[in-house]
Amino acid sequence: MRVAIVSATPALGTDDDEALLLPALRAAGAEPVVVVWDDPVLDWAAFDVIVLRSTWDYTMRRDEFLAWVTATDAVTRLRNRPDVVRWNSDKTYLRELAGYGLPVVPTEFFSPGDRPAFPAGVPFVVKPTVSAGSRNTARYDPDEHDVARGHARRLLDRGRTIMVQPYVASVDERGETALVFVGGRYSHAVIKEALLVPGERATEDKLFATEKLHPVEPSGAELAVAQAVLAAIPFPRDELLYARVDLVIGADGTPAVLELELVEPSLMLPQAPPGAADVLARAIVELGS
Structure with a gap:
């Protein structure tokens, strides 16, 4: 199972959760790949699950981001869902x-x-x-x-x-x-x-x-x-x-x-009890099963 952990170009390498989530996903039988959401050539259908994580630049390009979220979910499974992302990405x-x-x-x-x-x-x-x-x-x-x-x-x-x-x-x-x-x-x-x-x-x-x-x-x-x-x-x-x-x-x-x-919250996995990353990894794997 291929899992896209979605970031943004300026955020690459800055998400503290990744150091725990990526090995937990591998241990759960998944193949995680860190990618950026606006990659113009990536085949999103090649992934079983798309997980929004450190897409922290979307606020400056929200319309473009929401269009990408909708298009991507149409060819695979994206979480959280596009309707959730649209509703929650504006603090109104x-x-x-x-x-x-x-x-x-x-x-x-x-x-x-x-x-x-x-x-x-x-x-x-x-x-x-x-x-x-x-x-x-x-x-x-x-x-x-x-x-x-x-x-x-x-x-x-x-x-x-x-x-x-x-x-x-x-x-x-x-x-x-x-x-x-x-x-x-x-x-x-x-x-x-x-x-x-x-x-x-x-x-x-x-x-x-x-x-x-x-x-x-x-x-x-x-x-x-x-x-x-x-x-x-x-x-x-x-x-x-x-x-x-x-x-x-x-x-x-x-x-x-x-x-x-x-949408893309830090989940503070380094501060979480042992096993929290494994629980998240299993939930991600279940999405693609």
Whole structure:
């Protein structure tokens, strides 16, 4: 069985998960090959399964990427599915999650032509709704509305939709909790330390931000929220090869959804318990069986 582990040219060799996933796939009887999604000559039908992994440049070419995802799935099996990728690759899905009654970090969305507004008296974050790796994302203090407005306007003038969220103070103390699921089942969780630094301006120079990660046992409340998210989305959770739910702790002490990652999330396999890569490898092999 041939398995394509799909990356992007600038991301080759940078995915920490590969060092564990590739040997686990070989041990499971598969032949994994790391490829880039925009290779113009690759025969995608020659693979039994296509697994999106470090395709972190898609946010700058989303329409092209979605067209490739659809065309590729037509000749083989791609995971996660194209309809999942389309829905999850624009963070306006957070509005849908909130509509389901899930606890989501308060988020306002602004489209080109809108006049962006920012929360009063609290730090806040501005970023495009199609983004990854903290590109074009910045944190602002309450007195930095003018600077934030310039950031927002640059994105809006380029036809980007933006989102504005209050910065959750607990992130500076305890980080975010990322809960990883494989085949719809909980696998492991990791703490991601705070990435956004006050005064650091938005940039798109880097493909992704370097994260400081630590394994953690999620609280019962965190696990319950993550499970509720996967139960609510408009896709069968058992058909998701992988999912990652990123949570923060709000001012009231309860978990809130910051993001749901179903396209190309880091799965933090180096920080996972032994055997996590084997579970993922077996799930991939089962897709091609």
